[in-house]
Amino acid sequence: MIKFRGVNKWFGALHVLKDITLNVEPREVVVVCGPSGSGKSTLIRCINGLETIKNGDLVVDGQRLGDRATNMTELRTEVGFVFQSFNLYPHKTALENVILAPIHVRKIPKAEAEIAGREMLAKVGLADKFNSYPAELSGGQQQRVAIARCLCMRPKIMLFDEPTSALDPEMISEVLDVMVGVAEEGMTMMVVTHEMGFARKVARRVVFMDAGAIVETGPPEEFFSNPKTDRSRAFLSKILRH
Amino acid sequence: MLENFSFRTITEYLPLFGYGFAATLWLSIVSFAGALAVGITLCAMNLQRSQALKVPAKIYIDVIRATPLLAQLYFLYFGLPRLGVVLPELFIGILALSLNSGAYVAEIIRAGILSISRGQVEAGIASGMTYFQRMRLVVLPQAFRVTIPPLLGQAIVLVKDSALLSLISVSELTRAGQLLASDRFMPAEGFITTAACYLALYYGLKTLAASSERWLRLRPTGNLK
Amino acid sequence: MIWQQLQSLIGSYPLALRGLAMTIALSLLSLILGTLIGFFLGVLRTKGNRLIIRVIGAWVDLIRGTPFLVQIFLIFFILPELGIELDAFTAGIIALTNLAACFICEIVAAGIRSVPTGQVEAALASGLSQWHRMRQVVLPQAMRVALPPLVGQYVLLIKDSSVVSAIGLTDLTRVGWLVVQRVPNGLLVFAIVGAGYFVVCYPLILLARRLEKNMNAAHGEVQL
Numbered sequence: 001m002i003k004f005r006g007v008n009k010w011f012g013a014l015h016v017l018k019d020i021t022l023n024v025e026p027r028e029v030v031v032v033c034g035p036s037g038s039g040k041s042t043l044i045r046c047i048n049g050l051e052t053i054k055n056g057d058l059v060v061d062g063q064r065l066g067d068r069a070t071n072m073t074e075l076r077t078e079v080g081f082v083f084q085s086f087n088l089y090p091h092k093t094a095l096e097n098v099i100l101a102p103i104h105v106r107k108i109p110k111a112e113a114e115i116a117g118r119e120m121l122a123k124v125g126l127a128d129k130f131n132s133y134p135a136e137l138s139g140g141q142q143q144r145v146a147i148a149r150c151l152c153m154r155p156k157i158m159l160f161d162e163p164t165s166a167l168d169p170e171m172i173s174e175v176l177d178v179m180v181g182v183a184e185e186g187m188t189m190m191v192v193t194h195e196m197g198f199a200r201k202v203a204r205r206v207v208f209m210d211a212g213a214i215v216e217t218g219p220p221e222e223f224f225s226n227p228k229t230d231r232s233r234a235f236l237s238k239i240l241r242h
Numbered sequence: 243m244l245e246n247f248s249f250r251t252i253t254e255y256l257p258l259f260g261y262g263f264a265a266t267l268w269l270s271i272v273s274f275a276g277a278l279a280v281g282i283t284l285c286a287m288n289l290q291r292s293q294a295l296k297v298p299a300k301i302y303i304d305v306i307r308a309t310p311l312l313a314q315l316y317f318l319y320f321g322l323p324r325l326g327v328v329l330p331e332l333f334i335g336i337l338a339l340s341l342n343s344g345a346y347v348a349e350i351i352r353a354g355i356l357s358i359s360r361g362q363v364e365a366g367i368a369s370g371m372t373y374f375q376r377m378r379l380v381v382l383p384q385a386f387r388v389t390i391p392p393l394l395g396q397a398i399v400l401v402k403d404s405a406l407l408s409l410i411s412v413s414e415l416t417r418a419g420q421l422l423a424s425d426r427f428m429p430a431e432g433f434i435t436t437a438a439c440y441l442a443l444y445y446g447l448k449t450l451a452a453s454s455e456r457w458l459r460l461r462p463t464g465n466l467k
Numbered sequence: 468m469i470w471q472q473l474q475s476l477i478g479s480y481p482l483a484l485r486g487l488a489m490t491i492a493l494s495l496l497s498l499i500l501g502t503l504i505g506f507f508l509g510v511l512r513t514k515g516n517r518l519i520i521r522v523i524g525a526w527v528d529l530i531r532g533t534p535f536l537v538q539i540f541l542i543f544f545i546l547p548e549l550g551i552e553l554d555a556f557t558a559g560i561i562a563l564t565n566l567a568a569c570f571i572c573e574i575v576a577a578g579i580r581s582v583p584t585g586q587v588e589a590a591l592a593s594g595l596s597q598w599h600r601m602r603q604v605v606l607p608q609a610m611r612v613a614l615p616p617l618v619g620q621y622v623l624l625i626k627d628s629s630v631v632s633a634i635g636l637t638d639l640t641r642v643g644w645l646v647v648q649r650v651p652n653g654l655l656v657f658a659i660v661g662a663g664y665f666v667v668c669y670p671l672i673l674l675a676r677r678l679e680k681n682m683n684a685a686h687g688e689v690q691l
Binding site: 420 | 528545622625627651652656664669
């Protein structure tokens with residue numbers, strides 16, 4: 001579904017992605033973790049073209065990024081992206097946020113989109129918040145609207161860029177619960193997160209990145225209980241200490 | 243010597259001031275509409291990647307901002323006939339005000355658009371919107387709200403600037419004051435009445451600006467930090 | 468024809484120099500006086516007693532609400548009626564200084580209000596006197612916020628000085644007006660006049676932009 005082969009990327013002189021090779025199968029859930037600045041956000045931002053790659057191959061849903069034949073706009077409708085900072089449209093209600101792209105990008109009739117939008121918002125537990133503006137919602141609620149906004153496009157792939165790290169601790173689980181639900185329905189997902197409970201519950205693989213390179217991959221149980229490299233051990237001891 | 247202050251003369255000249263007030267009001271409205279048109283065009287040019295559009299807009303804005311309106315007004319007033327364009331003073335005045343305020347309006351709109359966070363644009367990109375869809379659905383509706391208060395501020399500046407049109411003998415408020423001052427040698431009566439009329443316009447616009455700000459605050463849009 | 472006009476224009480350069488000198492003298496003098504008075508009023512506006520705050524606020528509103536041209540006429544024609552004899556230059560200086568002081572007062576007051584109360588509390592807690600709190604803690608921080616608009620205000624002041632030509636002062640704009648009576652080429656004459664203002668104002672505009680950029684970089688919020 002997502003295939004990286006020898007992908008490199010620089011920000012100026014900074015080598016942010018080093019020779020990345022990674023395969024994500026359909027219906028697979030992959031958690032990406034690593035210290036800050038390790039390139040994990042950049043990695044998933046490349047998949048829907050928010051960042052461009054310098055060289056190597058990146059194939060998403062059978063389409064090679066950077067090819068002239070690849071229509072990025074079309075590809076992006078198949079790839080949902082959930083941001084750390086939610087990025088809800090502040091001038092639109094929750095429901096309007098959810099149905100904006102389906103109406104204007106997918107060209108779905110408004111009435112139909114509204115039905116689907118209500119359904120999606122109900123699914124993430126916000127049936128009573130259709131007409132609330134983002135500023136009236138808590139962080140956890142906003143992030144759930146953001147997830148519903150992606151789901152409403154019926155994507156084949158969902159990408160999550162640290163979806164819970166801007167949230168107050170008591171709101172993290174309501175968002176993770178929604179994400180677990182999405183995973184259990186068989187969505188192909190790549191999630192940048194340090195939430196190990198989430199990784200244990202639904203991830204098939206954990207990818208550990210450091211300094212722009214993939215250092216280690218493996219099933220979550222194995223990665224957490226028996227990390228193979230010094231760098232992953234050091235990282236895990238830091239995040240598990242508390 | 244202001245004990246001779248003559249309210250009776252002011253009453254006599256009231257129709258003239260009424261006419262001047264109306265003239266200032268409508269010529270300001272027309273000029274502001276012109277300024278919006280000029281400003282939106284300049285701002286659209288300024289936001290393009292193409293240097294051929296960007297550079298002329300930037301130069302225009304800088305030149306307008308670095309020279310006095312009065313010099314610009316005289317430039318058109320004494321210069322246009324030279325090009326064979328003979329226009330009534332009123333048109334020249336409205337043209338000068340529109341061209342001058344347009345540069346400031348362009349900067350206000352640009353600041354409004356740039357104040358929309360990168361994340362908003364990225365959310366649009368990620369959901370597959372085209373550049374124009376992102377502008378129309380995400381950026382401009384938000385920028386619009388941000389720009390209303392400073393645009394009303396610019397409207398206040400424009401109304402006051404329109405006083406300079408009296409120097410090319412356009413009949414408006416300040417001209418009415420000048421007439422009273424010179425006909426009857428009563429500058430105090432003339433210019434105090436003029437000032438009072440401008441203050442009325444100023445407080446009207448200021449109230450409008452305050453209520454628009456309150457209205458925008460009440461609308462739950464809240465900038466997400 | 469153009470050649471003759473150019474010659475005639477070159478012939479009027481002493482007049483142009485006098486005009487430029489007048490514009491600079493007017494701007495500089497009222498800039499200095501206006502800044503001093505504006506700062507004083509700005510501090511009073513935030514720290515003075517309620518009556519003073521009201522009076523300053525009302526005066527500032529009065530000045531902001533009326534065209535500068537009308538203010539000049541009021542000062543030039545009405546002060547003599549009150550028995551204060553003054554020439555056009557003094558009237559121009561008074562009008563410009565008053566205008567500058569009012570706007571600078573608002574800028575300084577906004578700068579002072581932008582300093583977080585925690586800073587004042589910290590200064591109070593360490594026992595600084597009111598004067599020292601202002602001088603050492605509040606004003607330096609307020610200045611950083613106030614500086615870019617202050618420079619922008621100077622540009623406005625220089626441009627507004629052109630309006631005093633209406634009471635017959637021979638400044639740069641008035642020189643243009645005089646020359647255009649003899650050399651009937653308004654485009655050329657006022658392009659040169661505009662260039663005169665441009666070389667003074669544009670560097671200041673660039674300075675204001677630079678200061679603003681530096682300030683935003685220093686106080687930059689994290690953009691998400």
